[in-house]
Amino acid sequence: MSHAISKNHNGNGDSPRSLFVENLEKAYTKGNLILKGLTFEVHGETTVGIIGPSGTGKSTLLRCINRLIEPTSGKIIVAGQDITSLSGTRLRLARRHIGMVFQEFNLVERLSVIENVLCGRLGYLPSWRAWLRKFPQEDINQAFKLIDQVGLGEFATQRADSLSGGQRQRVGIARAMMQNPDVIMADEPTSSLDPKTSVEIMELLKQVSATQHIPVLINIHDVNLAQRFCDRIIGMSQGHIVFDGPPSELSPEHLKQIYGGEDWLA
Incomplete structure (x- = not known):
């Protein structure tokens, strides 16, 4: 039985479903930046894998985008609306359009x-x-x-x-x-799953992005899965973006820069 996800067009020529992050910074304690001036943009049906070692700010980035935590500075623009300038009811209304898929499912x-x-x-x-x-x-x-x-x-x-x-x-x-949603973010959606199920979930997320014409950002530790299913890779190290490009351009040298060590060049 086919479970193809039906397309959801927005009625105009170009999809407004986009994400802009500009000079985003986050510090949990004064002077100790976790995110250090991140800038990138994503449009329409694009699946972005965010990779990097633990503690480099990947989950913090996603939580800033959906305002689960407050950015220290910078702008986050979802479908043309700067959500960093919103509060109260206006923020609650804007957050309806930011979908989140959690590592531990967060189901009732x-x-x-x-x-x-x-x-x-x-x-x-x-x-x-x-x-x-x-x-x-x-x-x-x-x-x-x-x-x-x-x-x-x-x-x-x-x-x-x-x-x-x-x-x-x-x-x-x-x-x-x-x-x-105008954007979906998935925080380690495969970390508690077996390899076969992980592939199925990544396939589903890619299908959602393509058929709903929305960006999907996936914070993921498995580099091979990211390269296999994502259209674009953002590599983070120590709060900075050190790689941003197609999976085919992610070289062992880039992986060494992202994760450190010599094993990637072996």
Whole structure:
């Protein structure tokens, strides 16, 4: 059975779904920068793998983009809107369009697959509807459609805690898609999965990017997976971007610069 993800056109010639990061800095303590003036942009159906050693700021970058943490300085522009200038209600409205796929899935274990996917629409509902989880029928229909598209149609009514790791990650991807996002970010989405399932999840994320015409940023430790499935690699080291280009141009010399050591040149 095919689970091809249907295309979601925006109605105009060029997709507004884009991300600009300009001179982004983040310091958790004064004078100790974790992110050091990062600048890059991503447009439309592009899958970007962000690689680098632990502690170099990859997860901090994603958390700044979705404003889970506050940037120290710089700009983050999602679909033309500078989210670093927003607060309160305006920030909550903007964050609805930033999908997030988490390393540990972040599902509500006692809820069913369909209920977890529908959580992607909570930011669009009046507070009373969100509290009671009274979703419009249109949202329910879309959730079932997305569940089928990520290959879990027969599991729609099962509790999340009955699923395998790979199935849970598929639920997380469907939940992110349910937001109708302008960008999706995945923070180590394969780190707790076996090799076969990791390949399947990367294939799914690439398919989401291509068919929904949105950038997908993937923080990933597995360089081989990044090179295989990503259109573009951003390599980080000590808070700086030291490589930004297609996977075919990522050389052992670049990997040495990113990770250090001599093993990459062996």
